[in-house]
Amino acid sequence: MKDYFVLALGNLKHRGLRSWLTLIGILIGITAVVALVTLGNGLSAAVNGQFGVSSTEVISVQAGGLNAFGPPGSGVVNPLTIEDVAAINKIDSVDFAFRRNIVTTRMEFNKNVNYGFITNIPVGQLRDFSYQALGVNIEEGRLLKDGDNNYVVVGNNYMTDKIGFEKPIRIGSRININEKDFTVIGILEKKGSLVFDNVILMNGDTMENLMSYGDQVDIIAVKVKSKDLMIKTKEDIEKVLRTRRHVKEGEEDFQVSTPEALLSTVNSILGGIQAFIIVIASVSILVGAVGIVNTMTTSVLERKKEIGTMKAIGAKNSQIFLQFFIESGLLGLIGGLIGILLGGMIGFAGIIGINQFLGSNTTPNIDFIFLGSVLFGSFIIGAIAGTGPALQAANQDPVEALRG
Amino acid sequence: MKKGDEVIRLKNVHKIYDMGETKVHALNDLNLTIHSGEFVAIMGPSGSGKSTAMNLVGSLDIPTRGSIFLDGKDISLMHESDLAQIRGKKIGFIFQSFNLIPNLTTKGNVMLPMMFQGVDEFEREKKAEEYLKLVGLDGRMDHYPNQLSGGQMQRVAIARALANDPEVILADEPTGNLDTKTGEIVMEFLDKLHKEGKTIIMVTHDPDLAKEHAEVIYWLKDGKLEKVTKGNRVGYSHSRHSLFSRSSKKEAK
DSSP states (O other), rough: OOHHHHHHHHHHHHHHHHHHHHHHHHHHHHHHHHHHHHHHHHHHHHHHHHOOOOOOEEEEEEOOOOOSSSSTTOOOOEEEEEEHHHHTSTTTTEEEEEEOOOOEEEEETTEEEEEEEEEEEETTTTTHHHHHHHTEEEEEEOOOOOOOEEEEEHHHHTTTTTTSSSSOOOOOTTEETTTTTEEEEEEEEOOOOOOHSEEEEEEHHHHHHHHHOOTTTTTEEEEESOGGGHHHHHHHHHHHHHHHHOOOTTTOOEEEEEEEHHHHHHHHHHHHHHHHHHHHHHHHHHHHHHHHHHHHHHHHHHHHHHHHHHHHHOOOOHHHHHHHHHHHHHHHHHHHHHHHHHHHHHHHHHHHHHHHHHHHOOOOOOHHHHHHHHHHHHHHHHHHHHHHHHHHHHTHHHHHHOOO | OOTTTTEEEEEEEEEEEEETTTTEEEEEEEEEEETTTTEEEEEEEESHHHHHHHHHHTSOOOOSSSEEHHHHHHHTTHHHHHHHHHHHHHHHEEOOOOOOOTTSSSSHHHHHHHHHOOOOHHHHHHHHHHHHTTTTOOGGGTGGGGGGOOOHHHHHHHHHHHHOOOOOEEEETTTSSOHHHHHHHHHHHHHHHTTTTTTEEEEEOOOOHHHOSSSSSEEETEEEEEEEEEEETTTTOOOOOOOOHHHHHHHHO
């Protein structure tokens, strides 16, 4: 068998340019598939990271409305209130619900003015849970405690100076937020998410006084008693809010989402895009396969005399078949190999791009089973494409073939 | 096989080509027997059926009617793949236009017939080197056919024909594409092989060449055996012993 691979490789090498041209179709297809799968996996990991959801037992409730610009809850026509929080707290399966407010505001540091967003950390017994739900960890300093009225904790990007104050913020730095001075008491660990790396955490009571948003709530975070009750609780919350906000089923002006639902929406969109592009890539591979059929057929005609000679010196039909079959498979295989290399490079470059853009730190992973099946698949595509021409070669009449 | 034993026998062989409306009777009741160790020439003008006869003798084709015996076995009813195995083992082909495989080196070309017979790689390489040395091309083992002259290519073809140590060498116009001088060198090799006991069958249209080298000449005309004559080779004294070394020296220069 090895002999036939060696023979076939020699033939491909000697056909030079034409071999390369034949490869292009398969090559483009495989490049596209590998690049997209690599990119897609990276993208979905990065996007999942952006949501930064660490606890899957939290349901978040948001009012609907104009929300295209600014943080969640801003520009909403009919915002949620603390009465809604209280009503949700009364639902049986709810452990507790707490308000979250996210406000964009003016901040000044090092004589530079910038706009960033602050979010509240509830005071009292909910504090620990909210840290847990947000999944934040401290890198330097400490997290906020009750009574920390003049302190804030900042996201990691403030330290690495990606925010635009021209000088990194450190523990003890003083920032002016909405005309009041605060001391930085802690810096969060990097999460690879724009939301968490750019946030400023402030105690809820301090923030309410500072921003005076009154009863208005941007997001209600709901801790459910047990994971099994997620869906039921979600439906209960929807029922309560429909009554309170006087809307019919199907016309909700609010959104109750579980983390899984959020992620699965994102992933299904990504999956759809991937599926679409894989269809296009398949067409390219099909065209490539037709190209191989074409080249191999021409090759059989051109090498008629060679086939005749080989038959004269003792090649059986099966041996001739094998040679052309393997040659064709190798065309596919080489196309696949280069495609994997190119596609991998494009995918990796893409992931680096995504990381730069989103500030995430997704590492591209190499799925050897996937790559192995792509390689095997490309050999098979080539071999199948070559079956017809190989049979044609094998069934030549030796006398006829020798005539050329 | 002893010298003088029957190697190939054509018995009442007819070959008819169906060209649609007309049927071409290329061979018409041809009978001939070739013995082991003979140097035979098949002669005839074009259209005489000598190419058809060569294809049948070389078991490249089967007759429409009649029988062909190779080593006493009737091959006229065999399947193509079985025929391929038999001719690969028993017959070495030399073609007018050399028919080397362009993508293989000299050595690769000589190794090819052995590969088809399932000889292992080490053995193939060893033998190929041996045969190439025999034809004085041991310095050209890794050259490709397009890097060789016509005479060198035909010598590679001779080495290839010898690869499976066949009983019969079938040469179709072996000097047809060569100038007189290189042609002579090639013929010297065939003479040498004959002297070593190989059966040589040469198809040619050149009566002088046939007379000079062959022992028996079969003259074909219109698909029939016209006459059988003896060549000048009968009683050949085997005096040209230094042929191989001489041509090797020539090549070395």
